[in-house]
Amino acid sequence: MTALPTALYTAAQTRELDRLAIAAGTPGAALMQRAGQAAFNALCERWPEARHIAVLCGGGNNGGDGYVVAALAHDAGLQPRIHFLKSPDSLSGDALTMAERCRALHIPMQPLSVEALPVQADVLVDGLFGTGLSASLSDEAARVLTALDALIVPRLALDIPSGLSADTGMPLGAVLRADLTCTFIGLKRGLLTGQGPVYTGELQFADLQVPRDVYQQVPADCLVPTPTALLASLPPRRLDGHKGRYGHVLVIGGDHGFAGAPIMSAQAAARCGAGKVSLITRPEHVVMMIARQPEVMARGVNEPAQAQSLIEAATVIAVGPGLGRDDWGKGLLELAMSSGKPLVMDADALNLLADMDNVGAADWVLTPHPGEAARLLKADSAAIQHDRFATLESLHARYGGTVLLKGLGTLVQGDAGRALITEGNPGMASGGMGDVLTGVVAALRAQGLSGYDAARFGAMLHARAADSCARDKGELGLLATDLLEALRLNLKIESLKVERN
The missing domain is CATH 3.40.50.10260 (YjeF N-terminal domain)
Structure with missing residues (x-):
């Protein structure tokens, strides 16, 4: 063998x-x-x-x-x-x-x-x-x-x-x-x-x-990506590097009562090497964000138009975690989609996208779980899981960009190819895991990876971090926030890659 x-x-x-x-x-x-x-x-x-x-x-x-x-x-x-x-x-x-x-x-x-x-x-x-x-x-x-x-x-x-x-x-x-x-x-x-x-x-x-x-x-x-390929795809860090070189991730989400999801996305983006991370959320969630991660710049908005300046400053926008489907969420999603910036879309951003007409071929990474994929394709979840490869192809044909279909054997498809992620464990079946993945993918995209590379290597990094946590303390009771430090540890070899010319 x-x-x-x-x-x-x-x-x-x-x-x-x-x-x-x-x-x-x-x-x-x-x-x-x-x-x-x-x-x-x-x-x-x-x-x-x-x-x-x-x-x-x-x-x-x-x-x-x-x-x-x-x-x-x-x-x-x-x-x-x-x-x-x-x-x-x-x-x-x-x-x-x-x-x-x-x-x-x-x-x-x-x-x-x-x-x-x-x-x-x-x-x-x-x-x-x-x-x-x-x-x-x-x-x-x-x-x-x-x-x-x-x-x-x-x-x-x-x-x-x-x-x-x-x-x-x-x-x-x-x-x-x-x-x-x-x-x-x-x-x-x-x-x-x-x-x-x-x-x-x-x-x-x-x-x-x-x-x-x-x-x-x-x-x-x-193809099944390897950790070596992940590290090789990340641009080396220069000795004279500064935060402006490594991208500005803007996370948008967190309507009333849904603060946790975008906060976890922002934390994950910070732990995966983004130079700057900002959060647009409801005003009452700002203090919570600063308390959890003071390095993240949080701004509370009640009107979508108040987010315009941060959207313009962002390198990559991660939109959807805790976004809601009311006018507040819809308005912010429309601003993000009209910005021309690379997007990572999850959760309610996908649910809102499913109701839109004439969309597709944008510079985005869509990260649906089977239920969200079913809504995007107007199918039922059983049909989605019956043939995950056919689902992936249909999503990519319908929406363009890069599609990351979550689940056992996560699949990624973009114009550059198709990948399958073999890492991961049943302990990941807990709330917030997808929000962390959104931040991971956005951080890699902000550092210069293509949407396809950011998606497939982000999914692998996320799953490997979960596997590290499961090895240390078991699968049962594994929380999404447990992955934050493990993400960094799974990228630590990157700290040795220093560009010297």
């Missing part, structure tokens, strides 16, 4: 990589053998005491991989038993070859059904449905997967947990949850977003020795 790659592919793209590898001279049987060997090695490492191995085989290459695992288990002195959904006699190609090898080794084989489950196994090896599955399962197949999932037996999935869409990360009726998934040739995007991480368990990757030039022929569908 190798480290997880940063390039993600759809199921169709992975099949093309497979085809190109075979065309380049690697026989399909060799790829199948390598996949089975990689999976068997992972099985032995994860469950070294396992002896009774139940190998679940469907048709096609996924089942063929399973037959290879069974043969390897037999050769290692273990006791494999094959449970097939499709009779080995009806297979073809490389899968048939591997099944015949197992038959020659006298490995026990039997049909798999709800009435005949491998209840005595030490480990289940799932080779039932691979990445070719794109439509909902038949009722019988769903019943089988549901019955298997109820067994209290460790599971190893070959390439992808059966029943999970490789493209969306959503169940196709039922899913056999894995404790460990070994995926091959191309890292499937659905394993990392939607509900993919819920069903995948530990994820390992094997490229099966596919030549590098094969990957160059199939552009990745999506």
